[in-house]
Amino acid sequence: METFYRDSWVEVNLSAIEYNIKQLRQRLNSETKIYAVVKANAYGHGDERVAKKALESGADGLAVALLDEAVKLRKAGFTAPVLVMGWIRPEDAPLAAEREIAVTVFQEEWLRMVDSSQLSKPLKLHMKWDTGMGRIGIRTTEEMDRILPLIKEQPNFKLEAVFTHFATADEVSLNYFEEQEKRFYKLLSHFERVWSGNVEFHIGNSAASMRFPDRMKQYVRFGISMYGLYPSNAVKEERPIDLKPAFSLQSRLVHVKRLEAQESISYGATYQAENEEWIGTIPLGYADGWIRKLQGMEVLVNGKRHPIVGRICMDQFMIRLDQEYPIGTKVTLIGKQGDEEVTTDEVADYLETINYEVPCMISNRVPRVFIEDGQIVEVNNPVK
Ligand SMILES: *Cc1c(COP(=O)(O)O)cnc(C)c1O
Numbered sequence: 356m357e358t359f360y361r362d363s364w365v366e367v368n369l370s371a372i373e374y375n376i377k378q379l380r381q382r383l384n385s386e387t388k389i390y391a392v393v394k395a396n397a398y399g400h401g402d403e404r405v406a407k408k409a410l411e412s413g414a415d416g417l418a419v420a421l422l423d424e425a426v427k428l429r430k431a432g433f434t435a436p437v438l439v440m441g442w443i444r445p446e447d448a449p450l451a452a453e454r455e456i457a458v459t460v461f462q463e464e465w466l467r468m469v470d471s472s473q474l475s476k477p478l479k480l481h482m483k484w485d486t487g488m489g490r491i492g493i494r495t496t497e498e499m500d501r502i503l504p505l506i507k508e509q510p511n512f513k514l515e516a517v518f519t520h521f522a523t524a525d526e527v528s529l530n531y532f533e534e535q536e537k538r539f540y541k542l543l544s545h546f547e548r549v550w551s552g553n554v555e556f557h558i559g560n561s562a563a564s565m566r567f568p569d570r571m572k573q574y575v576r577f578g579i580s581m582y583g584l585y586p587s588n589a590v591k592e593e594r595p596i597d598l599k600p601a602f603s604l605q606s607r608l609v610h611v612k613r614l615e616a617q618e619s620i621s622y623g624a625t626y627q628a629e630n631e632e633w634i635g636t637i638p639l640g641y642a643d644g645w646i647r648k649l650q651g652m653e654v655l656v657n658g659k660r661h662p663i664v665g666r667i668c669m670d671q672f673m674i675r676l677d678q679e680y681p682i683g684t685k686v687t688l689i690g691k692q693g694d695e696e697v698t699t700d701e702v703a704d705y706l707e708t709i710n711y712e713v714p715c716m717i718s719n720r721v722p723r724v725f726i727e728d729g730q731i732v733e734v735n736n737p738v739k
Contacts, residue, residue, distance in 0.1 A: 359722045359736045362607040362683075363639040365714075366690070367400045369727045371583050371599035373412040378596040379577055380413050383568045389413065390438060390557070392578035393428075394420035399714035400582060400602060401723040401735050403431045408727075409581065410435050418576050422447055425456040438481060440518075440576070442491060445469045452478040457515055459483050461492045466505040466512075477513040480506060484519040486538040487531065492519065496545040503550060516555040516574070517546065525562035525587035532563075536570070562586040565595040584699055584710045591700075602699060602714045603690025604645075604721075607683050608656070610636035611676065620673050621665030625650075633676035635661075637686055640670040644716040645688070652705050656686050658693030689713070 379389065391409035393402045406417050406428060416436035419425050422443045429437065438457040445468035451458045457479035460466060469478070482502070485492030493499055506512045519539050523531040539558060556572035564575035583600035585591035614634050620626040628634075635656070639645050647667045653660040654674055661674045674686075689697055703710040723735035 359734065359738055361638060361722070362609060363637070363643065364605055364722045364724050365400075365717060366603045366605060367404070367723055367725050368599070368601045368603070369404065369408045369725055369732070371601040372405060372408050372581060374599050375581050375583050375596075375601075376409060376412040376414060376577070378598065379564060379575075379580070382565065382596050383571065383575065386573070387564075387568070387571050388415035388574045390416045390418040390436075390574055390576045391581055392418045392560075392576050394418065394424055394440070394578075395715050396719070398579065398582055398711065399717050401725065402428065403433075404723075404725050404733055404735070405581075406433060406435075414577070415574070422451060422456065422458070426450065426454060429454045429456065440481075440483075448478055449473040449475065452476045452511070455479065457481055459491070459518075460506075461485070461498075461502070463498075463501050463505060466502065466509075471509045471511045474511040477511050479513050479515045481516040481518055482506075482514060484517060484539060484542050486519045486521075486542070487535040488520045488522045490520070496542065499542065499545060500549065514550075514552065514554055516557060517543075518557045518574075518576075521558070521560060521563050524560060524566065525590050527589045560586070562590055566590065566593065579711055582714065587709075588700075600690075600699060604688040604717060605690065606637045606639050606686045606688060608635045608680055608686060609638050609682060611680055611682060613679075619665070621668065623666055626665040626673075633679050634664070635674050635676045635680065635684075635686075637672055637674060637688075638670065639688070639721070640668045640672055642669045642718065643721050644718040645672065646706075646716065648706055649702070652702065653697065654686055654688045655690075655692040655695050655697060656680060656684060658695050660695060660697075 391414035393406045396402045397405035418438045418440055420441045422439050425437045425439050443458050445465050448469040452474040460480045461483040483492035485494045506514050521535055557574035559571045559575040561578050561580035564571055579586050583598045614628040614632045616628055616630050618628050641647050650663055652663050664675045665673050699710045699713045702713050719737050725733040
């Protein structure tokens with residue numbers, strides 16, 4: 356196993372990922388299949404290892420945002436269906452076809468620009484319908500009528516699926532969600548009149564698939580909750596399935612010292628000790644994604660909360676300790692120590708953002724350690 360030489364690391368609990376997929380599996384109808392969403396390096400967890408675990412745990416395919424991410428998975432040897440949910444350049448379509456990567460289509464000019472003579476294999480297409488997210492996709496039956504003939508006339512184009520994405524599936528009010536559903540069914544009834552051929556549908560993200568399993572089609576796209584996080588506080592309270600967080604962030608004290616009253620800490624000397632205090636230094640900083648806005652946030656040492664004091668530096672930050680601790684004492688920035696826990700949600704709240712952003716922002720400079728049944732099974736070491 357590759358090792359690393361710093362005392363900060365992310366732990367990714369693969370058993371939790373398996374647990375979360377199995378929880379969703381039990382809630383879905385048995386015909387509904389699961390795409391494990393592993394875009395953005397599996398939301399910062401580590402895409403290849405998470406993809407492997409997800410497929411072993413019952414996921415049927417993988418979904419990413421970028422062609423680059425899909426090609427990376429293929430190069431790593433994954434043979435499962437892979438879907439790119441974002442736009443790709445038409446000139447890259449031959450690469451997608453060659454690698455048997457399904458791509459998202461919704462533009463006439465895109466379909467005209469793909470040089471189908473360059474396709475070595477059929478190009479798998481998922482047509483995107485924008486039913487209210489306002490991001491990508493066709494919005495009207497007229498657009499559909501212009502696009503479908505362009506797909507039909509190319510024997511190398513294979514329309515595998517149609518999909519849409521909800522903007523508010525995680526909210527208490529279902530008005531907009533149901534408005535989107537209505538638009539989807541309106542487009543669907545038109546589609547069924549004009550298209551013959553076997554096509555699958557997928558509409559659900561984590562929120563929709565957990566909350567409304569009976570309203571899902573052939574596939575769901577399971578992202579944030581595969582990693583053990585609820586998509587919103589509303590869904591967390593509703594708790595449609597039980598989830599276990601997979602991500603934790605750990606470090607160790609590398610220096611501990613006694614400060615006299617009135618002495619200061621870090622750039623700008625923004626923190627001044629009121630009394631004599633124990634101060635610990637942690638080897639992680641904003642270059643690791645532990646951003647300066649986290650000044651004042653608490654971390655766990657010896658099962659207790661301790662505040663971050665002074666400005667967070669690029670590679671280090673300081674905390675105020677309740678007593679002296681030895682060098683090497685474990686510090687948990689996200690995760691549990693004994694009965695105490697700092698959750699990803701708490702960090703997100705502190706930063707006035709959503710939990711999705713937190714594991715994504717922990718940079719690749721921080722090694723990912725993968726744990727299965729309490730054992731380390733792999734280390735993603737940035738120092739190659
Ligand atoms: C990211 C993404 C998902 C996954 O959403 P979660 O809320 O993380 O489950 C599903 N579909 C599309 C189109 C996405 O971009």
